[in-house]
Amino acid sequence: MRKTFLFSAFTIFCTGAYAQEKPVARMLDSVLIRSTIQPHLPEVQSVYIFSGKKTNDIVPDASGANLAGNVSRMIFARIPGINVWDMDGAGTQVNIGTRGTDTHRSIEMNMRQNGYNTNSDMFGYPEDHYTPPMQAISEIQLVRGSAALQFGSQFGGMMNYVMKNGDSSRPFVLESEQTAGSNKFFNSFNAVGGTVGKINYYAYFDQRQGDGWRPGSAFVYQAMYGGVTYRFDRKGSIAFQFSRMNYRQQIAGGLTDAQFKQDPRQATRTRNFFYPEINIPALLFNYELSHNTQLSVTSHYLGGQRNSVQFINTPNIADTINTALGTYNPRQVDRDYYSGFTTEARLLHRYTLGKMIAVITGGIRYFTETTLRKQKGTGTTGNDFDLNLVKPYGIDLRLHTNNYAVFAENLLRVTSRFSITPGIRWELIESSLKGVINNASFPVAYTGKRNFPLLGTGLQYQVSNGTQLYGNISQAYRPYIYASITPADQVGVIDPHLKDSKGYDADLGYRGRVGDWLHFDVNLFYVYYGNRAGQLTLTKPDNSTYLYTTNIGDAVARGVEAYAEVSLAGAGLLTGGRIDLRVFNSFSYTHGRYISGQINNAGHNVSLKGNRTEGTPDYIDRAGLIFQSGSLRSTLQYSYVGKGFSDANNTASNPTGATGIVPAYHLLDWSADWAFLTHYHVSAGVNNLAGTHYFTRRINMYPGPGILPADGRTFYVSLGLKL
Numbered sequence: 001m002r003k004t005f006l007f008s009a010f011t012i013f014c015t016g017a018y019a020q021e022k023p024v025a026r027m028l029d030s031v032l033i034r035s036t037i038q039p040h041l042p043e044v045q046s047v048y049i050f051s052g053k054k055t056n057d058i059v060p061d062a063s064g065a066n067l068a069g070n071v072s073r074m075i076f077a078r079i080p081g082i083n084v085w086d087m088d089g090a091g092t093q094v095n096i097g098t099r100g101t102d103t104h105r106s107i108e109m110n111m112r113q114n115g116y117n118t119n120s121d122m123f124g125y126p127e128d129h130y131t132p133p134m135q136a137i138s139e140i141q142l143v144r145g146s147a148a149l150q151f152g153s154q155f156g157g158m159m160n161y162v163m164k165n166g167d168s169s170r171p172f173v174l175e176s177e178q179t180a181g182s183n184k185f186f187n188s189f190n191a192v193g194g195t196v197g198k199i200n201y202y203a204y205f206d207q208r209q210g211d212g213w214r215p216g217s218a219f220v221y222q223a224m225y226g227g228v229t230y231r232f233d234r235k236g237s238i239a240f241q242f243s244r245m246n247y248r249q250q251i252a253g254g255l256t257d258a259q260f261k262q263d264p265r266q267a268t269r270t271r272n273f274f275y276p277e278i279n280i281p282a283l284l285f286n287y288e289l290s291h292n293t294q295l296s297v298t299s300h301y302l303g304g305q306r307n308s309v310q311f312i313n314t315p316n317i318a319d320t321i322n323t324a325l326g327t328y329n330p331r332q333v334d335r336d337y338y339s340g341f342t343t344e345a346r347l348l349h350r351y352t353l354g355k356m357i358a359v360i361t362g363g364i365r366y367f368t369e370t371t372l373r374k375q376k377g378t379g380t381t382g383n384d385f386d387l388n389l390v391k392p393y394g395i396d397l398r399l400h401t402n403n404y405a406v407f408a409e410n411l412l413r414v415t416s417r418f419s420i421t422p423g424i425r426w427e428l429i430e431s432s433l434k435g436v437i438n439n440a441s442f443p444v445a446y447t448g449k450r451n452f453p454l455l456g457t458g459l460q461y462q463v464s465n466g467t468q469l470y471g472n473i474s475q476a477y478r479p480y481i482y483a484s485i486t487p488a489d490q491v492g493v494i495d496p497h498l499k500d501s502k503g504y505d506a507d508l509g510y511r512g513r514v515g516d517w518l519h520f521d522v523n524l525f526y527v528y529y530g531n532r533a534g535q536l537t538l539t540k541p542d543n544s545t546y547l548y549t550t551n552i553g554d555a556v557a558r559g560v561e562a563y564a565e566v567s568l569a570g571a572g573l574l575t576g577g578r579i580d581l582r583v584f585n586s587f588s589y590t591h592g593r594y595i596s597g598q599i600n601n602a603g604h605n606v607s608l609k610g611n612r613t614e615g616t617p618d619y620i621d622r623a624g625l626i627f628q629s630g631s632l633r634s635t636l637q638y639s640y641v642g643k644g645f646s647d648a649n650n651t652a653s654n655p656t657g658a659t660g661i662v663p664a665y666h667l668l669d670w671s672a673d674w675a676f677l678t679h680y681h682v683s684a685g686v687n688n689l690a691g692t693h694y695f696t697r698r699i700n701m702y703p704g705p706g707i708l709p710a711d712g713r714t715f716y717v718s719l720g721l722k723l
Helices: 002-018 145-151 257-262
Strands: 055-058 082-084 096-098 110-113 137-143 158-163 173-181 185-196 199-210 219-233 236-251 272-290 293-310 332-353 356-379 389-391 395-413 418-437 442-462 467-478 492-494 501-514 518-539 545-567 579-594 598-601 604-607 619-629 632-641 665-676 680-687 695-699 706-709 714-722
Touching (some): 110 145, 137 145, 145 158, 145 395, 145 442, 145 467, 145 501, 545 598
Antiparallel strands (some): 082 096, 173 185, 173 714, 185 199, 199 219, 219 236, 236 272, 272 293, 293 332, 356 389, 356 395, 395 418, 467 501, 518 545, 598 604, 619 632, 665 680, 695 706
16 A cells, blocks of 8 residues: 555656646746635645635734634634634633534644644644734634645644734834733733845744633733744745743633532632743745746744643542641642654646646655653642642653655646646654553553555636635544543543544535625535544443543534625725725534444443534534724624533533533624724724623543633723834
């Protein structure tokens, strides 16, 4: 199989390299027009091919969202099907998933910034601890599951943050925005940028702090970035970028259903803290080798750590003075240290094959990463953020991964309107683990090597100048993660024989623009998720329950994603040119169900067939009304998310709150922005305008276990300048 796959890759590259014997007409990249109406990515951009894929491209500045608070449900409102975990109002994490995938720190998304990964350990622990301030991002690009061929694993797809560049027409520009809000929220964002000769630069520093909506949830967040690009001639450039983010957040703990009903704002923990720190230096090289050939090489290092100190127990057990000790109980200390290096080289070439105009892109990827995992250390009995130990770690592991990949996609224009884009990818993963798990009473060691050949094809038909049909089917996978075999809590048990999840993602849709008044995108999707990993609620002989992580079975998510935005000014219903009223609706229906699988529960085999996949609401609908008059803009957004279940057993309730139904909820958000005196603007808004009490997740790990309430009504006011 591997030889066949490599031969196919070689054939595609050879066809692209040697098919042309005469000068060819160059197919130019599509022009991305900035608009508040949501576009999709062009067929070809830089060294990437997006033809036939389900894509989205949004501009945070045009979203009307609370960018200072990184409010994800507003930022991603125009992307149908984005499921958001509203954990808190700190904005320190972006927790999103699509089509039934897990939202926890975007763990099933291939998260990138300027094209390079920000996931802490792409294969061993792919949680995304890094979150930049949305004020620094020029656009957010999303490619659904078909992204697996060009970008690698994850059923959720690829999301790329494109950072702002310095002003190309001035040597120095200063940007500053100060935001204050509820619960002592304060965010200070400051940036500089410009162009001097052949050098373009951009840098920012952001600090955010607040007490949080619940007691015991104070936070301090810092992020910084610096990027310098040197364009040595019209054909090429080299850039160095450095990103850093760290924050310390107090964790108020999870709640039981009874506690949430009594008071969703209460805290069950005041001594729990979380502190991640991520540093990412990157080097980007781009060069136009010829009129038809572009080369891009990106290398980056990710170094950082994840730290937590917690009294970990279910929320029905209070964190009180232990009478036998005369103090609080000791807290558990968990620490991870990440060190990873990645290089990706991509080549895009335009050519003709007979009368057929074509574009081929392909490349190679090398990734190596080591995670040092130290968990279940016995910490102090204090109240502050203290990672000191009084007893050694119960888990002390060294986790290492090497990954090699080759990939290629070839856009073939069969006619002036119809194109086909076949693609292939081959992944090799080498994993090793060694160390000690004390509660297993013996040293552990593991080495393994796995191959993942992936195939896919995209189709696109230009129906008219502004509209197109598109379709795609691509294989995808999710490797099992090391975190799954070392649970850090007391309510979880792990299957030591977890397998990699494999499957495919398919899309069929119609999208486009009608004049200046309508933009739309409607598509059907189907995701097959084989050997899905998940959690089951099982019963011990003493009738107590626990959560068991294993390969649940095979699951399917199918449904529809639909987006439409109408401009009354564009339709000619409003005249004068300064006033516009726009309405948008972003709707998704996801039918996520297990089609096979069973588990032994208290001596009985229980079938999972027909159960709903965990964390998958059937319906997500976000609608907005946007009024703009000159430099004044106001947005009112409505959000509805249907009910879901937190485990594969579809447990209705649990005394600890860690599993059960996640009820449906409705929300309203309002924001306004006014620019004045050329260089200044003021913004204000109210999130959760109706003060709805709701939650989007139950969990058995950090930062729970239990129900994690989302924020109630909060407000903010910002004052900004750009000189």
